[in-house]
Amino acid sequence: MSNRLNVAPNDLSAFWMPFTANRQFKQAPRMLVAAKDMHYTASDGRQLLDGTAGLWCVNAGHCRPKITEAIRQQAGELDYAPAFQMGHPIAFELANRLVDLAPDGMDHVFFTNSGSESVDTALKIALAYHRAKGNGSRFRLIGRERGYHGVNFGGISVGGIVANRKMFGTLLTGVDHLPHTHLPAKNAFTRGVPEHGAELADELERIVTLHDASTVAAVIVEPVAGSTGVLIPPKGYLKRLREICDKHGILLIFDEVITGFGRLGTPFAADYFDVVPDIMTTAKGVSNGVIPMGAVFVKKEIHDAFMTGPEHLIEFFHGYTYSANPIACAAALGALDTYKEEGLLTRGAELAPVWEDALHSLRGEPHVIDVRNIGLVGAVELEPIAGHPTKRAFSAFIKAFESGFMIRTTGDIIAMSPPLIISKEQIAELIDGLRGVLRAID
Numbered sequence: 537m538s539n540r541l542n543v544a545p546n547d548l549s550a551f552w553m554p555f556t557a558n559r560q561f562k563q564a565p566r567m568l569v570a571a572k573d574m575h576y577t578a579s580d581g582r583q584l585l586d587g588t589a590g591l592w593c594v595n596a597g598h599c600r601p602k603i604t605e606a607i608r609q610q611a612g613e614l615d616y617a618p619a620f621q622m623g624h625p626i627a628f629e630l631a632n633r634l635v636d637l638a639p640d641g642m643d644h645v646f647f648t649n650s651g652s653e654s655v656d657t658a659l660k661i662a663l664a665y666h667r668a669k670g671n672g673s674r675f676r677l678i679g680r681e682r683g684y685h686g687v688n689f690g691g692i693s694v695g696g697i698v699a700n701r702k703m704f705g706t707l708l709t710g711v712d713h714l715p716h717t718h719l720p721a722k723n724a725f726t727r728g729v730p731e732h733g734a735e736l737a738d739e740l741e742r743i744v745t746l747h748d749a750s751t752v753a754a755v756i757v758e759p760v761a762g763s764t765g766v767l768i769p770p771k772g773y774l775k776r777l778r779e780i781c782d783k784h785g786i787l788l789i790f791d792e793v794i795t796g797f798g799r800l801g802t803p804f805a806a807d808y809f810d811v812v813p814d815i816m817t818t819a820k821g822v823s824n825g826v827i828p829m830g831a832v833f834v835k836k837e838i839h840d841a842f843m844t845g846p847e848h849l850i851e852f853f854h855g856y857t858y859s860a861n862p863i864a865c866a867a868a869l870g871a872l873d874t875y876k877e878e879g880l881l882t883r884g885a886e887l888a889p890v891w892e893d894a895l896h897s898l899r900g901e902p903h904v905i906d907v908r909n910i911g912l913v914g915a916v917e918l919e920p921i922a923g924h925p926t927k928r929a930f931s932a933f934i935k936a937f938e939s940g941f942m943i944r945t946t947g948d949i950i951a952m953s954p955p956l957i958i959s960k961e962q963i964a965e966l967i968d969g970l971r972g973v974l975r976a977i978d
């Protein structure tokens with residue numbers, strides 16, 4: 537137990553909190569002071585069941601010994617080493633371990649420190665790849681409405697969440713968007729992958745025709761859109777996107793920052809949907825969220841296209857001071873060991889039916905207008921309060937915190953993605969807790 541329990545910071549004003557209603561928070565702070573396995577400890581000593589794996593990242597649960605020990609040991613041995621023109625062994629070990637896990641053909645990894653950096657890295661690789669191949673006219677990037685690709689300029693440009701874009705000027709030029717795939721009139725309360733909407737992928741043909749294929753570099757989508765409220769792709773949709781990209785020589789990027797590392801019951805969503813992208817962005821689960829880290833996987837052909845010219849020259853002018861940071865690499869190796877020993881990258885598949893039944897038992901509870909699930913991800917969409925969008929879900933979030941568990945809300949959608957170590961009893965506890973919350977809020 538933390539020795540900081542009950543010691544509240546005495547001034548909350550200096551920290552401008554990210555993606556937070558700062559004024560509301562600072563009037564009634566929700567402080568976490570410790571965590572272990574499936575639980576957080578709040579500053580008043582209460583245990584909170586973690587229904588969200590932190591921010592979709594703590595896939596192996598909290599303070600897992602292999603990870604903690606790896607970090608401790610690495611910090612005392614090699615704390616920092618540059619990855620520009622220098623190397624350290626565990627960065628290479630980690631890269632090899634990661635490509636072994638990845639779909640066949642994704643043989644190379646570029647390290648970053650976050651999902652946002654992974655996305656911007658992937659977009660730059662796509663643009664530079666086409667140039668390296670003599671196709672410099674391919675400069676356009678296609679994202680999707682309601683997509684979330686982090687908060688850097690590339691990511692918000694291809695992203696499709698309006699609130700994340702509207703304050704920030706012209707963003708990247710040469711970007712277009714596919715329509716989102718949320719069809720509640722046809723697909724509400726679907727268990728798993730929805731039936732309707734594969735034809736929405738054909739919109740890519742329309743966009744490509746409009747701009748001409750020779751100008752389009754890449755399409756980026758989340759296989760399952762997470763942050764916008766768990767939008768699961770319709771049956772056949774991702775395969776269709778893959779076919780259209782292949783037909784026109786366009787790179788397909790899967791943003792697997794949430795879906796990577798076991799969230800759907802397979803190592804990656806590419807495995808779940810049996811669709812292999814050209815580039816795959818990851819972060820979060822790669823290090824169990826414990827130390828910031830991201831990894832961009834690329835197919836061999838893409839990597840090899842850069843490996844030309846005089847050998848003393850840098851092939852790709854991109855990288856971060858903390859790319860392949862030794863302590864982050866150690867944390868990631870500890871995470872991969874934990875995933876492997878406990879079978880966590882496929883455990884979601886065993887639990888998915890239990891999770892699905894539990895979630896769908898909320899159908900008919902007050903305010904519920906849709907329930908969605910896949911792997912160990914779920915969403916419960918609420919009818920918004922007229923004239924006050926997001927308020928109902930926010931009340932649910934606060935009530936849940938008061939009642940002893942953590943959920944996440946986006947708009948009027950409650951999203952859940954528990955650590956992959958959750959037990960069946962804890963699934964029941966989480967969903968029954970949410971039932972109580974739905975019955976208690978206005």
Ligand SMILES: Cc1ncc(COP(=O)(O)O)c(C=O)c1O
Pocket residue numbers: 592649650651652653655684685686687758762763791792793794819820
């Ligand atoms: C699909 C996706 N891409 C990118 C990001 C951004 O990751 P980060 O917050 O680590 O920059 C997220 C974060 O939730 C995400 O869900």
